[in-house]
Structure formats: structure tokens, C-alpha cells
Amino acid sequence: MKLKIGFLLALALCLGGARPARAADPLPAWNDGPSKRAILDFVARTTTRGSPGYVPPAERIATFDQDGTLWVEHPLYVQAVFALDRLKALAPEHPEWKSDPVFQAVLTDDREAIGRFTKDDWRRILIATHSGMSTDAFHEIVAQWLATARDSRFGKPYTDLVYQPMLELMRTLRSRGFKTYIVTGGWQEFVRVYAERVYGVPPEQVVGSSVATRYEMRDDKPVLMREPEIFFVDDRAGKAVGINLFIGRRPSAAFGNSDGDREMLEWTGAGDGARLMMLVLHDDADREYAYGPADGLPDTQVGTFSPSLMDEARKRGWVAISMKRDWRRVFPATPRAPERSR
């Protein structure tokens, strides 16, 4: 009898180790409401054996946009801030930039001119700041910038301005066997520098835009040089293309916040079985920002959310997440411990 009790005790400990106890609320930063219910319902349906929506573990894929979905994107995408800072740092080596009105606007902090930049202006800035070095050197540059740069409103490192409810959502999905991918219009090699530490997402699960790279032998050691040429734009239709290219499976769940995520949600929703598509609405000017459909403001160039996206969300049953109503807390309370990923 004692033997049996000991056996059962140890067995319980082992099983407890394999699958954590579920007494605690896995989503404490979410208020009770339709968004939280939709998440918990989706998780139960896809991971309960015998449920009609059951998805085998190997096929559990969830994709997340980054800017505005996992972290703050206003007043300017973090990577755009990086590009502007980097341009200034490089300016002494490039006296010719002084005669370039676009670059000159950056160097003189002419915010009005920057606000009017066209896509091509941004492309030129990205190329000038994101290419011409090896992949290793680029990682180092990004890591150093992230360590020192601070958001002007919150005074914190950008990697602290991630949304606590979304971290909990990712963690919950992973604890139930989902692979969580970031599918970002931002640059893959930029996000990979911190995605594992900040989101628990390993480099191989970060899909994003990229420049071409060229293989070279230098002192008998291979390097990949970042070329001044855009290779892939992982935005809008590119997100569906990128999901197929990099993952090769249709996700069961997808999370976004802007027009750039529309095709990712369409592509995800077109599969069979249980599906979850959600859009974060920025409607909380006090704790974060209010823009897009939340306040009837005109379209912003950063995180554009067109009325037609809201129409489509309603038509297709995508769930809107109200930052104001659904999130008990927006940012993490304490520095987060690094987390192992799946």
C-alpha cells in the first residue's frame, strides 16, 4: 500500500512536470469578456482530444503580427526609429547625404518632412541603414541600439513596451502545443535579435521582410553580406505568401491590428476546423494610443486600419480586441525572465 502511494505520488509529480497544473487563470491580464472567452474556447476546442475542432500537436500553428499587435508602433514603428538613429550615426561617413533632401530631413530632425516621406523615401533609408554589413555585424548593431534606445513617451527600452496580454496569449498557446510564429512586415533579422528573449519565439519562427544576402569567403571564413536590395516584403498579401513559404502549413489562429494583416487573417480563416482571427484595436489613449477606427481619426500611415477592414472583420467573424476594455494591464509589471520557446 505504501509502495502504491509512493508510486502514485511520484507519477503525479512526473505528470505535473510534463503538463503544468491549470488551476491558475492563464490570462490574468485579460478582463473577462468576449475576447478572453474566444481565446479560451479556441484553445479548448483545438486541443481537447475528441473535440470536433481538435488539431494534432504537429499542426498547431499560430501567427502574430508584431508592430501594434505585440508591441507599441506609435508614433513611429520602432524599426523606423532605429533606421533614423542609424542614419544619424552613419552621417559623418557620408558627407554626400547633406545634398539629399530626404536624408537631410532626418539629420536635421525635420519631423514635418519626415511625416511626408513616401514609401520610396523610406526604402532608401532602410537600404542605407540595413545593408552593407554582414549578418553578424547587423545583429550586433541592433542589439546595441536596443540596449540604449528609449521610447520618448514611456522612457523605457522598446522591448519593455510589449503587451502583457499578448505575452500571456502566446504562452498559453505554447503550453497547449502551438508553435507561435511572428509574421511581421518589419525586418526578419531585426526582430530575430530579440524575439526569443522578449516573446519566447526562436529565430526560425520569425518570418519578416528581408534584404538579399550574398555569401562570401573572408579570410577563409564564410560571411553573409547584407545587400542593398530588398528580397521579400512580408506585408499584406506578402504575409500569406510568407506563411506558405516559411511555414508551409496554414495557421489555425492569427493575430493582427492593421490593413497589413488582412490577408494573413483571410488565409488563416480559409482553413477547415476551429479558427481564431483577432485584431487589436488601439482605443486607449491613456495607457497607450488611440488611432484607426477606434476614434474615427483619419488613417494614420503607421498601423493603418481602414473602415473596410472592420467591415470584413464583421463579415468573417474576426474578433476585435479592445485594448481599453479587454486588457486589465497593457505592459508587463516587472522585467520579464527569458522564456524557453517551442
Add this chain to the structure above:
Amino acid sequence: MKLKIGFLLALALCLGGARPARAADPLPAWNDGPSKRAILDFVARTTTRGSPGYVPPAERIATFDQDGTLWVEHPLYVQAVFALDRLKALAPEHPEWKSDPVFQAVLTDDREAIGRFTKDDWRRILIATHSGMSTDAFHEIVAQWLATARDSRFGKPYTDLVYQPMLELMRTLRSRGFKTYIVTGGWQEFVRVYAERVYGVPPEQVVGSSVATRYEMRDDKPVLMREPEIFFVDDRAGKAVGINLFIGRRPSAAFGNSDGDREMLEWTGAGDGARLMMLVLHDDADREYAYGPADGLPDTQVGTFSPSLMDEARKRGWVAISMKRDWRRVFPATPRAPERSR
């Protein structure tokens, strides 16, 4: 005391479940010798806690070329056979192909002419047979072809002509926490159709060449259409580029068999810590084929292995696998059961 014994017994059972007992030889299709020793030594060094070569589980990546490394590539790459068959199947819809000498050579089985095809001839054949349909339709076409096509020498489905020793190697690595990737010059969407069933490699771990795809709405349902345009060539330097693009981590081990794998092995070998780079030599005309450096034959267009690759292998300590000496068995004895992947 009894309680303690019961506890330890159950604990042992649990741990046994988490990590299978290692009594049996994990590589029974390998003869004892330097290749097998190199593999077992690498696995022990990278996965034994406290070993100087220890690699944390999340960073355990191994990459495998496919053609000639995991399955037979002679007399012609399987995917080239597929392309020729497919061209014939499509010919009735394309009367204009009769006036095209390249296509006409295929339609009349002119082997001599086919043997002289240039890269551009093959590119045209690939485009004609691999594009113009949705990704779903392409998967269906490949699956149907694989189900019926037979290799002319062995009379078996191509997916039976995989190398048993390499299956054991992949399985051994996975059982020790490695993620096994296929990094192929062949076409990603082709290999993804069967990689999970045949190799235990899920779609998201297949990196290969690809055509561009275009996102379209058809009857309110999104499709990805395969375009007549090559997007990425995952061969030679492209393999190092592809590994960085799709995986974003440097592998600890890489396995190939031809010039196309050189940069993958260089890139893998340039990392710190324990490394394993291996090249399969086709030196077994009785059980498979003999070509390349094994028999001093002139370079073949299929699986080219230049003398300079052998020189580099010696210089960098890459291990040559002799099919004849190192492999007790070449092909699986019985139909393999589908295997879950990591």
C-alpha cells in the same frame, strides 16, 4: 523504505518515458567505422550536459541535403523525372510545344538530347510544369504522381528509395533534441508533400528552391497561385543564404553529397563548438550507384562532386561516408511507419 523504492521505481519509469532507453544500437544500418563513430561522438558531445561541446536543446539544428544524401538521385533527379512526366501529361493542351526542340525532345523520349539540356532548358521545363496552378493543386499533382511513379531500376516508388542509414541518423538526432531540416536544391513545395511521412520532417523544416506565388481571392476564398517566375534557388551559396533566411541559426551538423552542398558545410563548420559535416560518397554500383570521386568517372551533371570538394573536405575535416563500406543496408527493409517529427 518501501515508499522510497516505489517512488524511485515510478520516477525511473517516468524518466524512461521522457528519454528512451539507450540499450539498442541507434544506428543498426551503419557498420562500425569512422563514420558511425563520428556521429555517435558528435551526439554525445553536443547533448551531454557539462561536455565542452554541449548545445542547448533550442539551438540543436541539423541540416540535410535531399538528392543523393537522403534518397537516390541517379540516373536523374526524381523531381526532373516528375517534370518530364508532367510535361508529357500536359502536352495535349499545348500543341505549340511540338515546334519547341527542347519540349519535343522530352515528348519523344530523346534521351541523348535530354542529356544535353542546358540549365536554361531545365528552367523552362520546370516553369512549364511547376507553375500556373494553386499551391493546393500542385500538392495534389505531386502526391498523385508519387503514388504511381516507379523507379526504372528498382521498380519501387521513389519514396521507398530513401537511405535507411540516413533515416536512422535523423531519428537519432531528433531523439536527442535536434531539429532536423531538409535544405534542398530541389523544390520546397515538392518535398513538403512527402517529407513528413517519409523523413519525419514537417513542412516548416523543409527549405528549398521556390517559384513566386501570387495571392488571389477566388469565390471569396484566398488561393496562392504559382507564378512562372523563380523566386529562390536554394543551391550552392543559396543553401547558406537559405539556412540564414529560413532558420536564422547556424546548424551544428550538415550532411550533403555534392558540390551543391559545399557552402552549407562551410557555413555550418564556421560556427563555434562541436561540429559535424559529412558527405555521402556514391561508391556502390551494386546496391546503388557509383559516380563522382568514388570511381574517377568524369563529372556527372547529376550530383556533381568535384575533386576540389574532396580537397576541401580533407582540409576542413569533413567526414566522407562510403556507401559501400559504411552502410550495412542501403534501403529500408520494410515499408516504414509514419513517424512524428520534431
